[in-house]
Amino acid sequence: KQYTSLQLPINKTLISYLKLRESLKTPQLSLSLSIYLFLPTRRHKQLTMAALCFTVSPVLPLGGQTNKDVTKPRSLRKQLKITAQSAANNPAAAAAVTDAVIRQERIEMSTLMAPVFPPPLMRVAAESLQYESGLLGAVPKQKAAGDGGVHNAMSYLTRILSSKVYDVAIESPLDSAPKLSERLGVHVWLKREDLQPVFSFKLRGAYSMMAKLTREQLAKGVICSSAGNHAQGVALSAQKLGCNAVIAMPVTTPEIKWKTVERMGATVVLVGESYDETQSYAKQRAKEEGRIFIPPFDHPDVIAGQGTVGMEIVRQMPGPLHAIFVPVGGGGLIAGIAAYVKRVRPEVKVIGVEPFDANAMALSLYHGQRIMLDQVGGFADGVAVKAVGEEPFGLCKELIDGVVLVSRDAICASIKDMFEENRSILEPAGALAMAGAEAYCKYYGLKGESVVAITSGANMNFDRLGLVSQLADVGRRSEAVLATFVPEKWGNFIQFYKLVGPMNISEFRYRYDAHKEQALILYSVSFGTTFELEKLQDWMKSASLHTLNLTDNDLVKDHLQFLVGGRSNVENEIVCRFIFPERPGALGKFLDSFSVRWNITLFHYRDQGESGANVLVGFQVAASEMDEFKSLANSLRCDYKFETDNELLDLLLR
Structure with a gap:
């Protein structure tokens, strides 16, 4: 972008502005012009000078190569100077517009070939921003300065109020959660978006955008890329509007999901091994066939559709309300809710909730710009995005009150809470806001207030219930x-058992090793209060038995607890944790890539359903071969992390 300003006599400024605007109309330039008037002072009572400021952006064609016809910055500045001078030398024309008041105008060129490519997003690790669960962190700078920042919400109010989402969606109930409320000492209300026709709020945004398409656009059809709830929302919306829908889904999508979409009348195309590949296909096909691409969150009409959730909460909850807790993925839902609530009930807090390992919004707010996660946790797959949307972020950085981070265990505990409340089973992302609300209330000692948590979806994979059940009590802090x-x-093992016998032990793992002076016993213990757990730890200390609390360590819960007893000292051993999409033949391909070159020394595989397979694997790799190993690992295009130096690995397995 080129920024330039000219100072001109006031009686010649306005005509110069008009001349510049007319002379620079070209398909290769995006032009923004502003006039800033210098106000008179006591020393200079007459207004004599004005600044004419403009921004000119060369437009790049698809592919990122600069068009040779685009005006170069140096020649552009020369052209602007000549045009301004010629306009300033025409006093008659200037006099004709002296009485006009032009403060700011943006020239929108309808003939633009393509938008200017934005700079790449800064890549950061989720671990770079971690704070205690329940703490309201990542507070936007505007909020920290006390700025209400509701001006950007104005244009969304009309969109939300006039949305046609109720052609397909229901006004979901706002149910009380008496058991959870009693345990926390606050009034917890659940906004039941899991009861929508597609068991998710995503239907609102998809239909909101599609209902505004013209007949000609609907006749050409729509397309989207999704492996989850957005796909079902687009499919059902297309069915209602009578248009053709193509849903691009990754080849790793479970059969039950793509068949559900197909039954709604949409055409399903399984393409790409990652979401990025699938999305690229969908956008390219949209361009080739003239279809409208329906994004999952980054569009004003989609955001407005999601914002109807906030409108309903305000109508259903007329009394005092402390906060609304919203699950955050791409940011469309929380942006829409905040746009409405902060305009109508500005005293109500709008708080986002993210998993610790999928905190793209928290990191974006912290850095003051959108970022790209280098790796994203897939347990709560409905919110597992590497970058939040541009439009949602623009709203969130002005309107929301911050973000609460929660663990995988806490999400599982909230799934169990929902089941105990009304025998409903939420998906992990659907229980995210409940987990955030509970953590927040406990952290700040909130009592007697009313809070709302949005249960955003119930499309749970049945094969994940085992893991949820295993981690729920840990997340509720009733098992360690x-x-x-x-x-x-x-x-000694019998003596140890007698020591812990009074406690409720749910699991033991132990293996005798004659070559070791110390044996390791890994076990799970249920407890009613933290006092009981502290008492057990005191017993161990008094008996001179070194004890570690591994409750919050995912590596232990995912892998190491199943490998205790298999101790070994292997020369040149490295240990890595890989996460790759689960599909037929994927595991064999993974093993074949490494086994022909390096000996496998440790292996534990855990299927995590739709989020992929989690593999802990050890290899014998000489120091001189590490670069070759990393190159091969990177070529697999899956997330991985070295665990070789993990202290727990040494304690439990070596």
């Missing part, structure tokens, strides 16, 4: 995973 080291002597 402990490791105790005892002298490796005959009969």
Whole structure:
């Protein structure tokens, strides 16, 4: 972008502005012009000078190569100077517009070939911003300065009020959660978006955008890329509007999901091994066939459709309300809710909730710009995005009150809470706001207030219920995973058991090793209060038994607890954790890539459903071969992390 300003006599400024605007109309330039008037002072009572400021952006064609016909910055500045001077030398024309008041005008060129490519987003690690669960962090700078920042919400109010989402969506109920409310000491209300026809709020945004398409656009059809709830929302909306819909889904999409979309009348295309590949296909096909691409969150009409959730909450909750907790993925839902609520009930807090390992919004707010996560956790797959939307972020940085981060265990505990409340089962992303509300209320000691948590979806994969059940009690802080080291002597295990016998032990793992002086016992213990757990730890300490609390360590819960007892000292061993999409033949391909070159020394595989397979694997790799190993690992295009230096790995397996 080129920024330039000219100072001109006031009686010649306006005509110069008009002349510049006319002379620079070209398909290769995006032009923005502004006039800033210098106000008179006591010393200079007459207004004599004005600044004419303009921004000119060369437009790049698709592919990122600069068009040779685009005006170069140097010649552009020369052209602007000549045009301004010629306009300033025409006093008669200037006099004709002296009485006009032009403060700011933006020239929108309808003939633009393509938008200017934005700079790449800064890549950061989710671990770079971690704070205590329940803490309201990542507070936008405007909020920190006390700025209400509701001006950007104005244009959304009309969109939300006039939305046609109720052609297909229901006004979801706002249900009380008496058991959770009693436990927390606050009034918890659940906004039941999991009861929508497609069991998710995504229907609102898709229909809101599609209902505004012209007949000609609907006749050409729509297309989207999604492996989840957005796909069903677009399919049902297309069915209602009578248009053809193509849904591009990754080849790893479970059959039950793509068949559900197909039954709604949409054409399903399985393409691409990652979401990025699938999205690229969908956008290219949209361009070739003239279809309208329906984004999942980054569009004003989609945001407005999601914003109807906030409108309903305000209508259904007329009394005092402390906060609304919203799950955050791309940001469309929280942006829409905040745009409405902050305009109508500005005293109500709008708080986002993200998993610790999928905190793209928190990091974006922290850095003051959109960022790209280098890796994203896939457990709550409905919010597993690497970058939030541009439009949602623009609203969120002005309107929301911050973001609460929660663990995978806490999400599982909230799924169990929902089941105990009304026998409904939420998907992980659907229970995210409940987990955030509970963590926030506990952290700040909130009592007697009313809070709303949005249960955003119930499209749970049945095969994930086992993992949810395993982690739910840990997330509720009613079960702990402990490791105790005892002298490796005959009969010591029985003595240890007698020591912990009064506690409710749900699981034991132990294996005798004659070559070790100390044995490791890994076990899970249920407890009613933290006092009981502290009492057990005091017992261990008084008996000189070193004990570690591993409850919050995902590596232990995912892998190491299943490998205890298989200790080994392997020369040149490295250990990595890989996450790759689960599909037929994927595991074999993964193993074949490495086994022909390096010996596999450790292996534990865990299927995590739609979010992929989680594999802990060890290899014998010499130091001189590390670059070759990393190159091969990177070529697989899956997330991985070295765990070789993890202290727990040494304690439990070596």
